[in-house]
Amino acid sequence: MVNAIILAGSDKNKSGTPYECKALIKLNNKFMIEYVLDAVCSSRHVSRIVVVGPRKLKDLFETKYPRVEFVEEDTSIMKNAKKGIEYLNDTKKILFLTSDLPFITAEAIDHFIEESIKTGADICYPIVEKSINDEKYPQMKRTYGTVKEGTFTGGNAIIINPSIFDRCYSLAEKLVEKRKNPIAMARLIGPTILLLFLTKKLSIQKVEKRVSKVFKVKAKAIISTYPEIGQDVDKDSDLTVAKFYLEKK
Numbered sequence: 695m696v697n698a699i700i701l702a703g704s705d706k707n708k709s710g711t712p713y714e715c716k717a718l719i720k721l722n723n724k725f726m727i728e729y730v731l732d733a734v735c736s737s738r739h740v741s742r743i744v745v746v747g748p749r750k751l752k753d754l755f756e757t758k759y760p761r762v763e764f765v766e767e768d769t770s771i772m773k774n775a776k777k778g779i780e781y782l783n784d785t786k787k788i789l790f791l792t793s794d795l796p797f798i799t800a801e802a803i804d805h806f807i808e809e810s811i812k813t814g815a816d817i818c819y820p821i822v823e824k825s826i827n828d829e830k831y832p833q834m835k836r837t838y839g840t841v842k843e844g845t846f847t848g849g850n851a852i853i854i855n856p857s858i859f860d861r862c863y864s865l866a867e868k869l870v871e872k873r874k875n876p877i878a879m880a881r882l883i884g885p886t887i888l889l890l891f892l893t894k895k896l897s898i899q900k901v902e903k904r905v906s907k908v909f910k911v912k913a914k915a916i917i918s919t920y921p922e923i924g925q926d927v928d929k930d931s932d933l934t935v936a937k938f939y940l941e942k943k
Contacts, residue, residue, distance in 0.1 A: 695740040696807055696853065697786050698734050699778035701794035702747030703767040704726055716927060717747055717793035718754075722940045726927065727751065727793040731759050736800035739807040740789065744781060746774040747793070772867045779838045779856050787811075792850040794927045796936045797831070801921030803851075810853045815857070816911035819916040820849030821898075827921045833935045834925050839876035842897040848873070848924040855911075862909045874928075883908060 702717035713719075717727035727745070734743055742760045745751055752764035765781045768774050775790060782788070786822050790805060791798070810818035824838055824845040836847040854862075865882070872878035880888040880896075890896035898915050905913040918924075927933050 695739055695786060696789050696811075696862055697742045697782050697784055698737075698740045698744070698791065699775065700727065700730055700734065700743070700745045700747075700753060700791050700793055701771055701774050701778075702745050703774045704748055704765050704823045706769075713928075714815055715750075718752060719794075719927070719933065721796050721933070721937055723932065725754070725789060726796055729756070729796045730791055730793055730798055731755065731762060732796045733795075733800045733803055734789075734791065735759065735761060737803045737807070738800070739811075741786060742782060742784070745776050745793075746778045764881055769929040770867075772863065776859065776863070779859055782856070785856065787853055787855055790852045790854070795922065796923040796927065796940060797925045799920070800877040802918065805920055806849070806851060806916055806918055807853065809918075810914070813916075814912065816855040817862075817905070817909065818916050818924050819913070820851055820916045820922050821846040822849060822918050822921050826919060827924070830921050831925055831935075831939060833938070834932065836924065837874050837876065839880075839891065839916060840842070840894055841891070841901070842895065846917075847924050848927045849918060850868040851923055858862040858909070858911050862911065865908065908911045912923060912943055 706717045708714045719726045734740055735799055745762055745769050746767055747767050749766055768777050808821050838847050868882055869879055879892040883904050902913050918933045927936055
């Protein structure tokens with residue numbers, strides 16, 4: 695079993711827009727975060743569930759989701775993650791998810807958890823091959839990076855051992871800031887990784903080894919066959935397409 699933290703904080707840079715708190719965007723008469731909560735609550739492998747976000751989330755959802763615990767947000771994604779970890783105060787591994795995954799399913803979550811636990815790694819990150827995304831959600835636009843094994847996009851989830859969080863905090867914060875830019879992320883991890891990436895000679899194993907060395911942990915990429923784990927909503931066009939797919943369901 696793992697604990698789960700759903701990062702649902704406000705983005706003050708988008709104050710006054712629907713994207714200030716994406717968790718509260720309405721999609722087909724449900725708030726965005728409800729799709730995530732429904733999936734996480736249905737997972738076979740999740741113990742405690744914590745939402746870190748504005749106080750309004752507790753007021754809206756505490757009764758509907760009695761299993762879920764709510765923590766007041768801080769000022770950034772990484773600070774919210776830290777606050778959630780400190781609130782849990784537990785040694786179990788933690789599944790982090792963002793609150794803007796309208797297609798997420800319990801099956802996608804369980805597959806990621808199961809494959810992650812098998813590795814024994816301290817950090818596990820899901821990646822999805824482009825053809826799988828394109829087959830199921832061809833109109834959803836994603837950021838991709840090409841390695842030897844294929845062209846992949848990252849998921850909006852991660853599993854970590856909470857004991858390594860503090861020592862990884864500084865670099866992780868920089869990677870989060872660059873998460874939509876594969877070249878910038880490669881540059882942060884190291885010049886060799888950047889060169890291999892640019893020349894399309896980079897492999898998943900080399901990335902794992904480099905990240906493991908930089909963070910002084912065991913890191914693994916989990917190839918997911920569930921594109922739902924990476925279909926987040928970042929802009930108006932994403933929102934329009936997400937509504938289309940949800941209506942089809």
